[in-house]
Amino acid sequence: MSDDTEAGRLDQHTAERLLDGAGGHAPLHALLTTATAPGRPEELGGEDAAVAAFLAASAPAARKSRLTGLRRFLTAKVIALVGGSILLTGGVAYGTGHFPGQAPEPSPSSRHHEHHHGGGNDNTPATRYSPSPTHRPSSSPSASPTTSRQHDKANASGQPKKSPNPHSTSTPPRGSDNDNGNPPATGPGKGKNETTRPTAKPTQPNNIRRKPQ
Amino acid sequence: MRECLHNGAVDEDELGRALRAAQDGDEESFRMLYRDVQPRLIRFAGALVGADAEDVTSEAWLQIARDLRSFRGDLDGFRGWTATITRHRALDHLRRKSRRPGSDLPVEELVTMAADGDTELAALDGIATEEALRLISELPRDQAEAVLLRVVVGLDAKSAGKVLGKRSGAVRTAAYRGLRRLADRLAETGTARPLVRGDKSSGPGAEGVT
Structure with missing residues (x-):
């Protein structure tokens, strides 16, 4: 190989300088400078095709991220609406004293009975009564909404009264046997909460519920 | 850079x-x-x-x-x-x-030389970018790649090594060998002028066919 026969002509230091764009071996420097001349039009013929690919690659990504953002925003709104309406209706129920087991008059409880036996309106009492567990601990304000469910369960285990649904035992404390229809009322309420959960993070409804308190 | x-x-x-x-x-x-x-x-x-x-x-x-x-x-x-x-x-x-284009052409056909240029630099003045690149591409492939990545793409030895899947030392060696071979080739063509073609775009140096 001629690599070694002409070793004296170009040492490694000079080679490095040439590779870095500095001078040195004049003919080689001229050759390398020529090789780095500015781009010629014929070398840039693919510009529009590259730009088209660039725009095509940019557009779907932007659209997708916009859609994802919109979906997230809407999900948050739905959660806020559901949580807010639950709270509001619960607050109304609390204010008007329409609590299951709390009302001494027979008329509200009988009305609830009708609701439950009506069948189709199960959801209405469900949303109405489901917040009552969160409000009932307000007698002990330190209980946070996130722990209220556990609190309910603790009550359930502590309750001597049998209830058909252990998750709904937050209502029986003040209930009598007349209010047997009410525990199922909270049962569907829970169920409704659970149906909203898959669309959102489980903690969010609790957080939203906490705000108005 | x-x-x-x-x-x-x-x-x-x-x-x-x-x-x-x-x-x-x-x-x-x-x-x-x-x-x-x-x-x-x-x-x-x-x-x-x-x-x-x-x-x-x-x-x-x-x-x-x-x-x-x-x-x-x-x-x-x-x-x-x-x-x-x-x-x-x-x-x-x-x-x-499954082939390597370009390697079957002798470099002398690609380079336009000055007629009686007493320096290689004068000869290179007539070499257009394309010919300079062809001269480099005539090197063994590892050397040509190393020289082009360093000089034309503008990478340092380490970055060029990443492109080639080699260590930076191997790239330095390949580039060094490539430059030495280029220098040899320039010296050969500059002194012997074995074959000169004057039909390329680099007109100024095209007149000296011996």
Whole structure:
């Protein structure tokens, strides 16, 4: 190989300088400078095709991220609406004293009975009564909404009264046997909460519920 | 770092900003990057696939445009990344064609020499960019790649090694050997002038056929 026969002509230091764009071996420097001349039009013929690919690659990504953002925003709104309406209706129920087991008059409880036996309106009492567990601990304000469910369960285990649904035992404390229809009322309420959960993070409804308190 | 190959003489800082903007979807910035990088890539690819370099770089740019947003790095890193993509596309191309274009042409047919130029520099004045690149591409492939990545693409030895899947020391050695061989070839053609063709674009040096 001629690599070694002409070793004296170009040492490694000079080679490095040439590779870095500095001078040195004049003919080689001229050759390398020529090789780095500015781009010629014929070398840039693919510009529009590259730009088209660039725009095509940019557009779907932007659209997708916009859609994802919109979906997230809407999900948050739905959660806020559901949580807010639950709270509001619960607050109304609390204010008007329409609590299951709390009302001494027979008329509200009988009305609830009708609701439950009506069948189709199960959801209405469900949303109405489901917040009552969160409000009932307000007698002990330190209980946070996130722990209220556990609190309910603790009550359930502590309750001597049998209830058909252990998750709904937050209502029986003040209930009598007349209010047997009410525990199922909270049962569907829970169920409704659970149906909203898959669309959102489980903690969010609790957080939203906490705000108005 | 070597000078910019962009025709508009854009400086490196501006190109660095253009890289960020292009990653955010700015078309003009992408064009600016293209005009800087494409000449480097097509010259590098030319050493691998000869006349098919344009096809190879077109394929490479499809991938560059698609993956630009996910690229992480600075302008030098971007040049290395694009060179890696181009090299992969070139090797795919070679696998498909199973040949190496360009290597069957003697360098003397590609270089236009000065007639009685007493210095090699004077001879090189007549060599257009294309001929200079062909002269480099006549080197053994590892040497040609090392020289082109260092000189034309503008990478340091370490970055060039990443493109080639080699250690930086191996790249330095290959580039050194390539330059020595180029110097030898220039000396040979400058003194012996075995064959001169004057029909190339480099007119000033074309008159000296002996």
